[in-house]
Amino acid sequence: MHTRRIIPCLDVMNGKVVKGINFVGLKEVGDPVQLAREYYLQQADELVFLDITATHEQRDTMVKVVEQVAKEIFIPFTVGGGIRTVEDIRKMLLAGADKVSLNSAAIKNPEVISQGAKLFGSQCIVLAIDAKKRENGGWNVYVRGGREDTGIDLLEWVKKGVSLGAGEILLTSMDADGTKKGFDIEMLKAVHNICHVPVIASGGCGSLYHFEEVFKEDCAEAALAASLFHYKELSVMDVKKHLEKEGIPVRL
Template identity: 70%
Template sequence: MHTKRIIPCLDVKDGRVVKGINFLGLKEVGDPVELARQYYEQGADELVFLDITATNEKRETMRELVEAVAKEIFIPFTVGGGIRSLDDIRKLLLAGADKVSLNSAAVYDPQLIRAGADKFGSQCIVLAIDAKKRSNSGWNVYTQGGQKDSGLDLIEWVKEGQRLGAGEILLTSMDADGTQQGYDLEMLQAVQKVARVPLIASGGCGSLDDFKAVFLADAADAALAASLFHYGKLTVKEVKNALAEAGIAVRKSL
């Protein structure tokens, strides 16, 4: 049985970790280097760092900050935001990232997924998707930090991303993001049906029961969370202990 992963997420703006609700109303919550160290010490399986304004500001990811975080942790480290080229990927891997997260750039240039997988290996390429439910049925993919509807259907984009070589899917529900009302199980299960690579659930986690629900429903291989960790509502260790008690396989915290 594969162990389920718990992944804290650092959304970074102007060098500080921030969090909002439904991608809006961002509030500063702390220093990324200090939070990364805390989550590593608590037993996080991986860490995700997203420079959330790099794409809109048309600039590169803050590599110096990536380097500072990488020095504090010894677990897989995914970095995203502002990546537009193979050279951007290379620079972040050299700065200490183990994987890169492609979101808007992959929508605008899908061949970047293939080129990245061919050059650095599929295990390095995470296809990050921000999706929102349509008024009728299904979900659309959004870009530019959730600001622009790409018109792409979520399920078809997942299939295409996998075909091009993405080694993992990081799926964020814009409807659930920051609400702490639980993961979007309907959306996750729909994607899981077509997923051939690991699926990371993101958006909406607010309690131990939410972690249990997403894994017991077999809706994801890993669960990403931000708010409840940033505000000290739960620690990674508490989450893992509770999952283990519920019979869900996790890697033990130190």
């Protein structure tokens, strides 16, 4: 089994880190630069920074905040939100990001995945997908911060994104998001089974057991969480020590 990664996520709106449930009811929880430094010191494996209203508000990601965060941490750093073109990708990498996360823009213009992968390497391109279960089974992909159902089937989109050059999938279950009832194992397994690139599980983590479960079920290479860490219910090191005790390889 490969070393598993623990990744705190900073959802940023108006320069502040926020958190909600099922993508709504957002509350302010702190300063992104301060939290990023804290998670770096807790030995997070990576950090994800998502400017969650950039696409909806049709503006660019906050470059200055990204630069400030990048100065504070020395771990892989993924930035997403409002990244629409190859030029935007370049801008974020120059600001200090190691990878960029593409979501709505990739649906609108899938070529941005292949162009980005060609210019900067697949390892820089993370395809972020927000998905929700359909009543008749399967999942649909949503965009614009979960506001709009594209009608696109999740598994078809994963296959296409990977074939275009995405080096990683950041998969968020909108049904599980913020509920703390556990990762959406069924959805993660379905994606992991058809995907040869790493999958990051996102949405629903509420306990040490949920981290353990997602890795023991072997349906993700990394687990992302926000509320648990922001509200100091657990530290990254608490999670890693628990996983190590359970025989799951982590970087300590």
